[in-house]
Amino acid sequence: MDLLQRIQRWYTINCNGDWEHENTISITNIDNPGWTVTIDLYDTCLQSAALPYTIVERTTTNWVGYSAEKGVFKGDGGSENLSEILAYFLDTFLPLHLDADCTMEIGLPAVGYEEKLWLIAEGRMVSESTLEITTIEDYGITGNYLWSDNEILEAINKLGSAPLGLKTDFAVGDLIEPTIFQADDNMLRTFLVAPAKK
Structure with a gap:
């Protein structure tokens, strides 16, 4: 690079x-x-x-x-x-x-909901392009997700909890090279997301 x-x-x-x-x-x-x-x-x-x-x-x-x-x-x-x-x-x-205690919020793609739903996690910077995942939020709490649009948010809110079986392929300690996701809805949100694992 x-x-x-x-x-x-x-x-x-x-x-x-x-x-x-x-x-x-x-x-x-x-x-x-x-x-x-x-x-x-x-x-x-x-x-x-x-x-x-x-x-x-x-x-x-x-x-x-x-x-x-x-x-x-x-x-x-x-x-x-x-x-x-x-x-x-x-x-x-x-x-x-680099401050070793500094972490950043990142979204980890939910399997089956790639580019639509991300589980919130934290990562520490290890280089200019790489973060190491340090914590991953609880799967079962709807407030622990980032979403692509209001339609996805409304679907989860109707359930009252995160869908059963929702998971991510990532684990604490994994290294990722995140990118920016910018929502196109009326709230215009920008957040950092990990690419889906291949």
């Missing part, structure tokens, strides 16, 4: 219907010439990361500098150093600063 795909995956994992409205990733040029990469860390598993500004100067055009404070990662570099800045964020900064 190339660096842009990896940054896209980090962004995707953090999208939850709220985070992406208030936080940004920006790549801009500077007049040295060079690049500045700014990544908002607030409300992510990196939000507490702190890194005093560090600079590596090789030549006047080949240099990089990094810092993290107040919920923002910043990387600067020469005109040929953009990929180095992105690689540093993904390969060095992210693994060193």
